[in-house]
Amino acid sequence: MSEIQWEYIFDPQLAIESLPYVMQGIWYTLFISLVSMSIGLFISLFLALARSSSRTWLRWPARTYISFMRGVPILIILFLLYFGFPYIGIEFNAVTAAIIGFSLNSAAYMAEINRSAIAAVPKGQWEAARSLGLSYWMTMRRVILPQGFRIAVPPLSNVMLDLIKASSLAAMITVPEIFQMSRIVAGREMDYMTMFILVALIYWAVCSVMTVLQNYLEKRFEKYDAF
Known part of the structure; x- marks a missing residue:
């Protein structure tokens, strides 16, 4: 261990000096993650209901969508939206493409979670x-969904954590989130x-905060255990 040159593994001074610059990208990371989670959750509710429907014309399209989104890497979806769609005359900026991609992809996973919870x-x-x-619909809104949401909180929280970490892939389509900012500094200083x-460590800290929120939500919905 004494032969290891620790200064080539982690330079505390560079980390401290670079932290403010890297943290400029945290707002993109959080914005993309939270907006994608919100949109994806909204879509997933309808997917879950369609997936559980007795009507074939609702059930099979939902199953096909879920299967496709769960079977295709999110990076490919991002590339299709950002680099591919301009060929058919549809252009998105990097942040919009990231939000659309993560929303559509996460909706497939959350649909199965919501279906199981319901x-x-x-x-x-x-x-x-x-x-x-x-x-x-009144039964759904007032009776079923509150109880189902309590059941779904832990797995939905895992999806949120995955979204925060997966947001680093947005760097591949030039979104200036924290991973992209760190790559810029790493290339400049030659210290990856x-x-x-x-x-x-930054991702770890953000995910730890989200875990605290998860614990709060679980306690908040414990009152439905009585049913």
């Missing part, structure tokens, strides 16, 4: 709501190890 709600809840004269360790 299916886990006891059927007696449906019957009780029906006996009270509640419509399908220091910068990549630094950006790893």
Whole structure:
């Protein structure tokens, strides 16, 4: 161990000096992750309902979409949106392409989570709501989704963490998020190890904060355990 030249592995001074510059990209990282999560969650609810529908014309398109999005690397989707679509006359800026790509991709994973969570709600809840004269959508909004969301919080939180980490792939289409900013410094200083360790620590810190939020949400929805 004494023979290891630690200054070539991690340079604390460079990390400290570069931190403000790298952190300029944190807003892109958080913006892309949070917006993509919100849009993806909205889409996933309809996908989950379509996936569970008894109507073939709803169920099979949803299953095909989910299968495609889960089977294609997100990087390819980003490249298609940013580099491919201009060939058919559709152009997105880098941030928009990233949000669309991550939203569509994450929706497929969250659809399966939501479908399972909804299916886990006891059927007696449906019957009780029906006996009270509640419509399908009212039952969903007031009875099923609150209970299903409690069940879905842990896996949905994992999707959010994956989105935060996957947002680093947006650097491949020139989005100036934290990974892209660290690459710029690393190329300039010729010290990739220091910068990549630094950006790893930043991602770790952000994901730790999201884990705290996950724990809060789990406690917040514990009141539905009584059902």
